[in-house]
Amino acid sequence: MRSRAFLASVLSHLVLLIGAVLMLAPFVWMLLTSIRPAEEVFGAVFDPIPSRFAGFENYAQALFASNVPRAMLNGAVVCLGILAVQLATALPAAYALARLRFPGRGVLFGLVLFGLTVPIQVPALPLYLALAKAGLLDTFFALMFPFFLTVFGLFLFRQFFRTYPEEILQAARLDGMGEFEIVWRLAVPAALPAIGAFSVFSIVAHWNDLYWPLIVVTSRERATPPLGILAFRDAETGGNYGALMAGAALITAPLVLAFLVARRGFVRGLTMTGLK
Amino acid sequence: MTDGESADGVRLTGIAKSFGGTRVLAGLDLAVRAGEFLTLLGPSGCGKSTLLRIIAGLERQDCGTVSIAGRPVDHLPPAERDVAMVFQSYALYPHMTVAGNLATPLEMRRLTLLERLPLIKHLSPRRARVMRGIMAEVRAVAEALRIEALLDRKPAQLSGGQRQRVALGRAMVRHPAVFLMDEPLSNLDAALRVEVRHELADLHARLGTTFIYVTHDQVEAMTMSSRIALMDQGRILQLGTPDDLYDRPASLAVARFIGSPSLTVLETVADGVGGIRLGAVRLPFGHRFAAGTRLSLGIRPEAFALPLGPEADGPALAARLVRAENLGAEWHLHVRLDLPGEPPAIVRLTAAEHEAARASGLLEDPLTLVLRARGVHLFGPDGARVEPDPAHTAVVE
Incomplete structure (x- = not known):
């Protein structure tokens, strides 16, 4: 019996291990390539371990001779800008949908659910035309504008606020808090795990987004991280995939670091909202 | 004092309330005298908690009038009715310390909206002075309730009895005209319940404020109340002193409800x-x-x-x-x-x-x-x- 349990455990770990290797292989390859000398990338000999450590020159080229740092800064501006407006709108709206009684609430929430089913590609053309008419193409605003209102966040926070005890809200009203003040003094502090989880989703999605930036941005000055990589490939590097992978590693690094730091809170936020 | 002179307490006239098709309160009249300890007693579902919420302004009655201290308050939001409430679940703010919980009702009254906004609030030179005054009052209330050692703790770190005291303190700190209590003892164990019962009676004697207390427990009602309003199916069956209800029950229903066995x-x-x-x-x-x-x-x-x-x-x-x-x-x-x-x-x-x-x-x-x-x-x-x-x-x- 014990040997069977042991065998089952070995087997299941083997399966998990294979899955992990498949998932991690591209990242490992990216990191290996980023320290590989340029002449070896397309060399005849295939050896996973670089013959010589070329990390300094590759990362130096990515950092100082390319648009990648600028693209990362742009990415930070865009992601934080989107997140700030998303939280500022979704939290009060979710509270209202979850806890206030008003006519039309059911219809409004139905529309929110409907909004969940519409992908960005559907309104992309009218949005582009409107931004073009307003002369706002190739701006930070154009990059952020379609994502200011988040149906997903609204839904996530609403589910969370529905579990908040009604008596505490009543106590707050007796103490003199208005509904907005209830949101920022009571609901937001209680929703921090959900806010954390949502922030990770939002930042990852918009940091990595290629589709929308490709549509509205043409200049190097407004390039987001994936656009920065694209431009890098075409213009600066020629065949230097080592430097390109160094740029890719740099762009991935903030997200990986942020996830490692916030991992515990992220998982808790997901389990608390019942979305896992 | 006769009923005619009791305008300074709480007066309910013709209060009716339905939820959906269910009539919870059926045109109810009640005059609570200033300074008395009045208990709304009745089985669960008799409408007593709804009545309390209507007095607090948390529910709106379908018809009828609520007057507190002689003035109608029907148009006023809960915070402006000069009432404080102790909830069954205590309803403490979970992420605030005990001191924060006790200070909140005073902050809401004495600080302007700008002085309460996150970040911006520190710009006001007045705020620090007002907060010092508030914290002094918080400490005084905490001492009166013997919870001054708990001021830095969060509600999750407190026992049931301690939470109950904090909830009471949050109600006391603003010196309301009326205390409303919704089954505040029902989450305590039996021994603690007896102890807190005495403390509540003492507190009432000391403060001299009007208490309106909701319970389904006739022992709580009999031991603490000046008068009891026994309710069933949205009506008051009898209003009187504990002696009245026990020795002169107005109806068979009252006689059956009061007394154990x-x-x-x-x-x-x-x-x-x-x-x-x-x-x-x-x-x-x-x-x-x-x-x-x-x-x-x-x-x-x-x-x-x-x-x-x-x-x-x-x-x-x-x-x-x-x-x-x-x-x-x-x-x-x-x-x-x-x-x-x-x-x-x-x-x-x-x-x-x-x-x-x-x-x-x-x-x-x-x-x-x-x-x-x-x-x-x-x-x-x-x-x-x-x-x-x-x-x-x-x-x-």
């Missing part, structure tokens, strides 16, 4: 000359019902006695002992009366009475039970209490 109810008929018959025994009441009218006789457990010494002369009933329960200080005898249908009854004896009765062999079957005058109530066909006519002698004598 509950009273024995015997179906009987009027004899046409102001009395009723129980088997061979006639009890004179001086009522005016025609012969044959169905009446109910309610007998408190302590209104039954065994024929020991001076008790021996009253009207007597025979009974058969079914079970005897020893509660230490008293005994409860469950008996079947020797009447048509053998109706069950409960007899309460003190330990001393029980011992004397056992010594003189009075606990052998069949028992002889003597009815005392006090604790025997007659109810008419509509369930309303029939006052004994003083011209006739009452039950015994």
Whole structure:
């Protein structure tokens, strides 16, 4: 019996291990390539371990001779800008949908659910035309504008606020808090795990987004991280995939670091909202 | 003080409330005197909590008027009604410390909106001064409730009794005109409940503020209240002192609800000359019902006695002992009366009475039970209490 349990455990770990290797292989390859000398990338000999450590020159080229740092800064501006407006709108709206009684609430929430089913590609053309008419193409605003209102966040926070005890809200009203003040003094502090989880989703999605930036941005000055990589490939590097992978590693690094730091809170936020 | 002079308490006129198609309150009138401890007592679902929420402004009544201290407050939001509430779940702000919880009602009143906004609030030079005053008051209330050692803790780190005190402190700190309490003891264990009961009664005596207290527990109601409003199905069955409700229940429903163990109810008929018959025994009441009218006789457990010494002369009933329960200080005898249908009854004896009765062999079957005058109530066909006519002698004598 014990040997069977042991065998089952070995087997299941083997399966998990294979899955992990498949998932991690591209990242490992990216990191290996980023320290590989340029002449070896397309060399005849295939050896996973670089013959010589070329990390300094590759990362130096990515950092100082390319648009990648600028693209990362742009990415930070865009992601934080989107997140700030998303939280500022979704939290009060979710509270209202979850806890206030008003006519039309059911219809409004139905529309929110409907909004969940519409992908960005559907309104992309009218949005582009409107931004073009307003002369706002190739701006930070154009990059952020379609994502200011988040149906997903609204839904996530609403589910969370529905579990908040009604008596505490009543106590707050007796103490003199208005509904907005209830949101920022009571609901937001209680929703921090959900806010954390949502922030990770939002930042990852918009940091990595290629589709929308490709549509509205043409200049190097407004390039987001994936656009920065694209431009890098075409213009600066020629065949230097080592430097390109160094740029890719740099762009991935903030997200990986942020996830490692916030991992515990992220998982808790997901389990608390019942979305896992 | 008569009801006419009580405008400075809380006055409810014609309060009605329905949820969906269910009528919860049916046109209810109630005048609470300033400074009294009034308990809304009733079974769950009788509308007592809804009534409390209407007074607080957390629910809006369908019709009727709420006045506090002589002015109608129907148009006012909860915060402007000068009432504070202690909730069953205590409803403490979970992410704030005890000090933060106690300070919040004062911050809301004394700081401007700008002085409460995150980040911006620190720009106000006035804020630090106001907050110092608030914290001094918070500390004073905490000392009065003996929770000053807990000021830096979060609610999750407190015991049930400590949370209860914090909830009380949050209500006290703003000196409201009326305290509203919604079953504040129901989450405490039995021993703590007795202790907090005394503290609440003390607190009421010390503050002299109007308390409106909701409970389904008649012991809480009887021990703390100046007056009790007994509610059922959205109406007030009787409003009176604990003595009124126990000794002069207005109806059979009140008599059944108040008192534990509950009273024995015997179906009987009027004899046409102001009395009723129980088997061979006639009890004179001086009522005016025609012969044959169905009446109910309610007998408190302590209104039954065994024929020991001076008790021996009253009207007597025979009974058969079914079970005897020893509660230490008293005994409860469950008996079947020797009447048509053998109706069950409960007899309460003190330990001393029980011992004397056992010594003189009075606990052998069949028992002889003597009815005392006090604790025997007659109810008419509509369930309303029939006052004994003083011209006739009452039950015994």
